[in-house]
Structure formats: C-alpha cells, structure tokens
Amino acid sequence: MKLSLHQVTVAYPVNISARQQSIFATAAKAMSFGSFAKSGSNQTYVLALNQVTIDVKEGARIGLIGRNGSGKSTLLRTMAGIITPRSGKRFINGSVGCVLNLGSGLEADKSGIENMKMIARFYGMEGAELKNAVEDAANFSELGPYLDFPVRTYSSGMTARLCFGIATARHADIMLIDEVIGTGDAHFVAKAVARIKDICAKSGTVIIASHAESVLHDFCTQGVWMDSGTIKKMDELDTVLHAYNAAAG
C-alpha cells in the first residue's frame, strides 16, 4: 500500500457572474481577443490546497485537524481520487474506502435498502459480498422496518446511520473518513466509534478529519495540521494538537 501527494494544488473557481459560465460569453471573448464580454467574465479562484506534499506510510493512523475551510476535506477527496489536482501528482497503490459526504447521492424516493444496494455497487461490491455487506449495514443501522421506507421519510440521523453503515461495510487498504463521527445521537456515535476501531484494525492505513480531539486520540498516532490549504505541521498527534491549540489561543 502506498499513498502520496506531490506538490498538489487544488483551486476552486468562484462563480459570481453568470457570464463566467456562459458558453456565449466565453466564445465572444475568445473571438474578439478579449475585447468583448470583458466585465464579469474574469474568473477568480480559491486555493483549497497549495503545493501540498505528503507521504503516507503503510499502517499510518493520521488525524487531520484545522479550522473550517483549511483544506481537510479537499485533501481527503484528492487522496480518494475524487478531485483531480490542477497541478502536482497523486500516487496510490491499494484499495480506497471513504466515508465522505454522508447522505450525498441518495435517491430520495428509493427505500433505505435499495439505496444501500446502490451504494454497495458503487463501492464495487457484487454477488455474495454485496448481500453480506447490505445485511451487515442493515444490522448496524438498526433501522429495522424503516429500511423498506423511502429515504425522503428519514431524519438526518437515520440517513447518517444508513450511509455510515454501508460505507464502512467493506474492508479497504486505505480508509478516508471525514468528520462523520459527530453525526447522530450518543448511541450511534458510540457504535460508529466501535466500528471505526474495527476498520482501523482491518485497514492498513486510516486518515480521519475531525474537530473532536477525543476522536483523534482514539484512532490516530500522527497528526496533520492544515491551514489555508497547506500542511502547517505533521508530527506525533500530541505534538501537533499542542501546537494547534497554542496557535488557536
């Protein structure tokens, strides 16, 4: 297993004017060598990751910390291969499991069990593996008869249980988890923590983004402090947390 990013930059375009996403304005600007459709069509970008280089060793347990908007989620999504860097290289060798964006992509009119099957397919499962994973996730979610109800009738906590259950039902070499443990009631949080411990035991490498220091202490040995799209510090977890808290005042 190997995961590394080299000089990776991710910049999101910020769209303020409709002209920025208009094919006619873009064509007019190109054909007039920039003299037409000038105002409002210049694109601005937000640097989410700025020349980030990180080498994740096999068996690493990394906790990502940082303020909101510091680049933690973008880093995880780039590692997962969801985001293509604008520059730099991503190297990965091994299977990736991710718990990102819980609830995103669910089909509201489909039942919980149908959504679980669909997500399991997205994770590459089929046949007996799919069946076992869905059973396991159904047991974990404790949704019982509600699993046959359309997802649009679920509360946010129920949705989180469903998605977390299926997203963590498969073993992967590298597990990427984004700020999901705080979702739901105390009973769910306890179960989620136990399940992540199980994942950590099975997976070679785990990277978790969280604001909860107790969660990071539970699972991680190393810490990465993200700040304004860059890695400010990477070291032992306690050392990084101490530096982060000191800076935060």
Place this chain on the structure above:
Amino acid sequence: MPALKEVWMSVLAWKIWLYTGVDDVLGRYRRTILGPLWIVISQCAFIFGLYLIRKSIAGPDNANYLLFLAISIPAWNLIASFLIDGTNSLLRSKGYIESYPLPMPIFVIRTVVACLVNFFHLLVVFALIAIIYQHPLTLNALWFIPALLIITMFGFGACLGLSGLGVRFRDLSPAISAVIGLMFVLTPVFWVPVPELMNSAIVRYNPFFYLIEIMREPLLQSSISPNVWMTALLISVGTFIAGLTIYKMTRPTVIYWL
C-alpha cells in the same frame, strides 16, 4: 487516471451503469400508479394527434403514416435525449461524483442506457401499430441492428463531449434544447420527405436526417442508399472522436465546475 483509460474503465463497470441507467427510467414514474406505461400513453397521444392533423389536411390516409410516425418519433426522441440529457449527465450525478471515487464516464454511459431503454419502450407503440395493420417484417428489418449500433456510437460520443461542456457552461443545455426544437421541425420526423425535398439543403445537410433514416427505413421495409449509410456512419464516428477529444480536454477541471 488518463481520460481515455477512464472511459474504458467505465465501459467495463457495466453493472453500475446498467443498473443506474435502467433505474433512471423507472425512477421517473416511481410515484405513479401506471408507472412506465405513461411513456407509451403519452407517445400514443402524440402520434394520434399528429395523425389527426395530417388526416384533416391531406384526407384519409393508410397505415403507412402511422407507422412512419411510430418509428420516427422514438428515433428523434433518442437523438434529442442523447444531446439534451447528455449535456446534463454529469450535473445530474453530482452527488455521486463528489462522494464516490468512480470513473466519471460511468454516469455518461448511464445516460446513454437510460435513453436507449426509453427508446425501446417507445417502440412498443410501433409494434402495436404494426400488429394492428399487419405490417410485414422481413429480413430487411435486420438492418435496424447495425443502425442502432451506429446511433449508440453517436450517442455515446455526443453525451461524452457535451457532459463536460455542460458542467462548465450552464447555458449550453437550454441552447441545445432550443436548437433541438428548431431541428425537430426542419427534420423529416413528422413530415414525410417527398422526393422534391430530398435534394433541398435542409435535408441534405441535416445530420439528423441520416441518423433517423437508417433507423426508420429498415422497419418500414424501404431500402436505403449506401450514401445514407456512409454519411450516418461518418457522422457517428466523427461525433465519437470529437466526444472523446472534448472529454479529454474538459476532464481535468470538470470536478471544479460541478
């Protein structure tokens, strides 16, 4: 992952795109009693309406015009949906794309599958009319198979190219819808191409005519000139290559514009 390799990986992930594509069609009618039967009903109503207009203008007609409509309208719908739905294919799958590390063209092929499923569904009306009027289907109808392959290649290329552009340029989808509306009138879909019109510019330089003709004529037992086949094939191959090229160009930044 290089864009072209990603396209190939997506083709291999057939279980995902087949499931989601078929499910897309079923999903549209999930909360209705008649379900996908609505597709057939609305198709029947449209064809019947056009038939009534034609009958009131040109007098009593035989079954040929009904059969002509019953294949022309689904063929047109297929091409139009490739272009309109293809433009929105990645936008519609935003939730999946941002959550799961899957090759993006899976969601493009999903759209192609949904369009094809819808097309076959609409062909039920043609089958019904053919049975009622005892329209014979000879071996000539087998030409429908290569025609469908050519159209599918066109559809895949169009969806692939337009999907990335549709994410980047949000006014592309309404612009294409407007053009499709115009082309519906200019293309012999609901009007029969009489010989005098065959050499006119709106037919000769209309790519949609060739694509519809190769699907329509085998089922209507008419012969097609080799020129029409070659032109349709060239349009499909050209669209496919252009689609791959545009996808390759737009792929690196498409996730940022979603």
